[in-house]
Amino acid sequence: MNKIFKILMPVLALLSTTSISAAQEASSLDAQINAGFASATGWFVNFIFAPFPGTSFPWIVMWLVIAASIFSLYFVFIQFRLFGHAISLVKGDYSDPDDAGEVSHFQALATALSGTVGLGNIAGVAVAVGIGGPGATFWMILAGLLGMASKFTECTLGVKYRNEYEDGTVSGGPMYYISKGFTERGLPGGKFLAILFSVFCILGALGGGNMFQANQAHAQIAGIVGDYPGWITGLIFAGVVFAVIVGGIKSIANVTEKIVPFMGILYVGAALVILIMNADQIGWAFGQIFEGAFTGLGIAGGFVGALIQGFKRAAFSNEAGVGSAAIAHSAVRTKEPVTEGVVSLLEPFIDTVVICTMTALVIIITGQLTINPETGNYIVEGGKIVTATGVSGVALTSAAFESAFDWFPYVLAVAVVLFAFSTMLSWSYYGLKAWTYMFGESKGAELTFKIIFCVFVVIGAAASLGPVIDFSDAAIFAMAVVNITGLYFLMPIVKRELNSYMARLKSGEIKKFSDQAGKSAAE
């Protein structure tokens, strides 16, 4: 803790003494960074979010949903068939006691979740229902359920084709399974796709995994202490991230990793209390969600608008099909890659089906979205639903919770900053793995990426939200283009693994270790 205070004290002193002229200079620096960033990334964003010709539907969203649907059908709705088995695996029922001390299924799942649960669940959902109306929630849940099959596919491959080095460390992820899997199947282009994925992964790590997080964290802090230049928050965050990823100060990471799950539980708990307090309105809220899903209830773009927002925000929140989770899950100790795939399918469920839905319900139930009493439709201005407090994004979620607990915005602000920091740490690792895939696993290569990552923290905090959020979405979705292409070619391998695993599970060859212990004790 002393180390944190030593870092924070000079910074707080700096904040309190920053003069007006310095602030003005800083604002112009922010504006310059922002303008330069927007012009440099615009073409990329436009390409990724280009609509289908003649429609307003971004092709990339359809790409993710079609893939998730295909995987769901190909693996015969594995997300429902093996849901119970996934929980059993996380509980450790099938874990070999001799592997104690290795990464458990629970730990791999928790680590991957700490990378995905965060702003997508708080800000993303508010954006989705703020533009797409309550109906967006329906499509978000559907996308979450389908996305479970995508996660299963990529995480199984992540473990199967990971690199295990002589020193005992592991590296895995789409770049490894695409190159190795394609070679195994005699397909050309594996190496090219793997490198392309790595490039997008680095951009995604610097965008959604870094700049977007820094940006939103700054917005939260500025909302509490008053407006001040973004680069100051950027420098503080960059300093702390640097201390962890370069300086190896594990205590900061450890504290964060312990507080984040607590914050997650507190968030879900508060949402549950609000829902219980308004239990009589839950039926109405679900009515709005279903009705809005197919009619739009007056929102811009009708039900298609709700659908686009729901699918888009679900994908951004749970990252199913993006390939990032495959990097996180590949460290688990298991002889059966399928088991980690099965565990990973819980991730979109927890992230999207549970947490995102709760956020949406709280926003709807607390009456944040204004309704025209005459038509029963939502009041829309400038493509967005007019909110009770006139805010959007994190502020909308905050206002919804504040209507029940007036102290909650402070807790939420702390949660957002911690979620942002935890997501940054996760993505610094994903980006690093992509970087070392391309440039080799050397200390020099690692340090170069880590320093670049820290520089982008400052840029992210200083830039305005528009260009940053666009670029963040675009870079992460670009990863999905390559990853899903690879998954289509490699899914027969996953099917083979799954069939073999299921046959052995059914025959009793694979069984719970608690059963085995019980049997040997009886003998």
Next chain:
Amino acid sequence: MSATLIVGLDGTESGNRALAYAKKLANLIGGCELLVVYVIEWSPYTFQTAEENSQRHKRREEETKMAMERIIDPAVTSLKADGLNARGIVRHGDVAELIDKVAVEEKAEQIIVARSSEGGFVKRVFGTATANLVMHASVPVTVVG
């Protein structure tokens, strides 16, 4: 048939007292085997960063090697020097649970551990490994003060 005594060590001075008592007991009984156990506290339900996960296997090997070199080997060497039959193992997991489990697996006569070295907040909230072992052990436990 020789009796097996389990000696649980925690890497502190109090562990040495348990070891000294086990030596004395083994000499009194005669012809028994001493199994020195060191458990590295570990839970599968903790939260770790992705980087820690990727290095976990390596760290586990290092932890086991270090525990062997610094705690188990010196203890076993000292027991053997006194002409006793001894060996040692290192495990990861819950201390009380694993020492008991090893005792059951090895069909041990009794477990010898030192008085707890934990204190303060941890002791108040979670109790101590020794207290937990005494409460749940499947074989007799001697706690050395």
